[in-house]
Amino acid sequence: MLLDPMADALSTIKNAESTGKPECIVKPASKLIGNVLKVMQDAGYIGEFELVDDGKAGVFTVELKACINKCGVIKPRHYVKHTEFEKWEKRYLPAKKFGTLILTTSKGVMTHHEASEKGDGGQLLAYVY
Structure with a gap:
């Protein structure tokens, strides 16, 4: 199941x-x-x-490509404002500017880097580094 x-x-x-x-x-x-x-x-x-x-x-x-150290889902799916990404980076990623949070926004699925550039928030789905 x-x-x-x-x-x-x-x-x-x-x-x-x-x-x-x-x-x-x-x-x-x-x-x-x-x-x-x-x-x-x-x-x-x-x-x-x-x-x-x-x-x-x-x-x-x-x-x-043999370049993933760790990846996983984020549960529960937290809603995050574009100003709060740093807090979640500290929680799920090993270092600043290393790794990616994947989130879903009203404009589609994207990385937290793209979302912060566009000024969008959304629900966190996964992390990868």
């Missing part, structure tokens, strides 16, 4: 990275997980990823 698909996806990626695999399969696929993977790809943490139809919900095949 799968309770949190996002947590399962990120733990699959983290475990595959730690064992040195070149790629992994993330299932089930969802729009939110796809958007988070796109943000991770744009930030340079993963390579290409592709949605493969398996007759059910679909799966993502993700190419790994």
Whole structure:
């Protein structure tokens, strides 16, 4: 029984990275997980990823770059103003300017760096470094 698909996806990626695999399969696929993977790809943490139809919900095949130390979901999903990112960086990231918080805003899923540049707040989804 799968309770949190996002947590399962990120733990699959983290475990595959730690064992040195070149790629992994993330299932089930969802729009939110796809958007988070796109943000991770744009930030340079993963390579290409592709949605493969398996007759059910679909799966993502993700190419790994071996540059993720840790990643995970943030529970509960805290709402954060754009002026409060530093507080959450201290809580979830190991050092300043190292790592990324991923959040969902009214303008889509983005990193906390992009959100602070645009002056947007949102709900924290995950962290990666």
